[in-house]
Amino acid sequence: MYILLLPLLAAPLAARPFDSLPPARTRVAYEPAGRAVTITVGPFRLPAMGHDHDMMMMMDEWAEDRSDLVTWPADTWLQGFQLRVVDGAGRELSRRLLHHWAVIDVDRRELVYPVAHRVMGGGAESGDVRLPPTVGVPLPAGHRLQAFFMWHNDSDQDLEAVYLRLTITWLPGNLQPRPAPVLPFWADVDFHPGEGGANRYDVPPGGSTRVAEFTVPVSGHLLVLSGHLHDYGASIRVEDAQRGEILARVTARRDADGTVRGVSRELLGLWGPGPHLEANRRYLIVVVYDNPTRTPLTGVMGVIGGLFQPDDVRAWPAVDPTNPDYQRDLAGFLRASTVAMANRTRMLP
Numbered sequence: 615m616y617i618l619l620l621p622l623l624a625a626p627l628a629a630r631p632f633d634s635l636p637p638a639r640t641r642v643a644y645e646p647a648g649r650a651v652t653i654t655v656g657p658f659r660l661p662a663m664g665h666d667h668d669m670m671m672m673m674d675e676w677a678e679d680r681s682d683l684v685t686w687p688a689d690t691w692l693q694g695f696q697l698r699v700v701d702g703a704g705r706e707l708s709r710r711l712l713h714h715w716a717v718i719d720v721d722r723r724e725l726v727y728p729v730a731h732r733v734m735g736g737g738a739e740s741g742d743v744r745l746p747p748t749v750g751v752p753l754p755a756g757h758r759l760q761a762f763f764m765w766h767n768d769s770d771q772d773l774e775a776v777y778l779r780l781t782i783t784w785l786p787g788n789l790q791p792r793p794a795p796v797l798p799f800w801a802d803v804d805f806h807p808g809e810g811g812a813n814r815y816d817v818p819p820g821g822s823t824r825v826a827e828f829t830v831p832v833s834g835h836l837l838v839l840s841g842h843l844h845d846y847g848a849s850i851r852v853e854d855a856q857r858g859e860i861l862a863r864v865t866a867r868r869d870a871d872g873t874v875r876g877v878s879r880e881l882l883g884l885w886g887p888g889p890h891l892e893a894n895r896r897y898l899i900v901v902v903y904d905n906p907t908r909t910p911l912t913g914v915m916g917v918i919g920g921l922f923q924p925d926d927v928r929a930w931p932a933v934d935p936t937n938p939d940y941q942r943d944l945a946g947f948l949r950a951s952t953v954a955m956a957n958r959t960r961m962l963p
Contacts, residue, residue, distance in 0.1 A: 656777035689787030691750025713766035808942030837883035
């Protein structure tokens with residue numbers, strides 16, 4: 615389960631507050647019998663980006679759309695999700711139309727950062743997720759969720775009436791025996807809350823290795839690890855900064871031309887408890903990119919995400935909406951979506 619993503623490059627609109635434009639139309643179907651909640655957002659018109667998509671990503675058109683705030687209806691254990699991009703007739707379209715997406719819980723904080731919790735998400739290369747019934751993500755009734763997502767139509771054809779459809783599956787909160795509580799987490803090799811495209815960087819010819827340090831406020835085990843890389847990305851690993859030990863590593867699945875088609879998903883807790891992270895101990899995220907070309911790779915990212923099982927879920931820090939990083943991060947999401955919604959060709963009336 616992953617975990618992205620971040621507010622991306624989008625300048626604020628001086629004439630409007632961040633939330634002055636409405637989010638995309640959102641429909642929520644609560645299905646108690648099927649133990650599912652389906653969130654549908656749209657419709658959108660996706661203009662063709664063609665061969666200029668890399669340049670557009672460096673401009674204000676690279677902006678996120680968002681759903682309404684969705685109030686979660688019951689005390690549950692989240693079990694997984696299925697995301698689809700569909701047309702007006704419900705036919706599936708390519709998942710690669712989404713550069714990335716994320717659902718945030720504004721009422722819970724992240725593991726690594728004091729910002730709103732990314733409950734689920736992924737990139738174009740990410741798949742659906744289904745957890746075993748022995749574990750679950752605790753989600754209380756009343757928590758407020760919001761989806762943010764970035765379209766990426768790099769074809770030469772405009773697409774009309776495109777929808778994002780997200781189905782979240784769950785188990786009842788009073789289930790016995792209780793699932794083991796696990797929580798999604800992520801860490802970025804270059805995270806700057808609310809600063810848009812500041813979490814992207816360039817890779818010179820020949821490639822690069824980029825490193826960032828992080829800590830966690832509560833001890834626990836890494837159960838699952840995956841990640842997000844752009845083209846020519848090679849691998850991401852987590853290291854113990856004090857011992858120099860590699861705790862986990864994921865690798866890119868690439869075509870011969872360097873196009874990243876996916877990132878491995880390591881089930882670290884399948885045959886054992888998984889690597890144990892200690893509260894306040896120093897760890898590293900290490901991102902490796904190849905670059906066999908003669909020009910720099912611009913605007914790449916390196917993000918890990920997965921599942922973390924805290925030793926004591928009650929020790930998870932409470933969210934602090936007054937924290938400056940929390941506020942900057944959320945403002946960055948809203949700013950990016952305001953830029954997207956200001957482009958009136960993107961959302962259909």
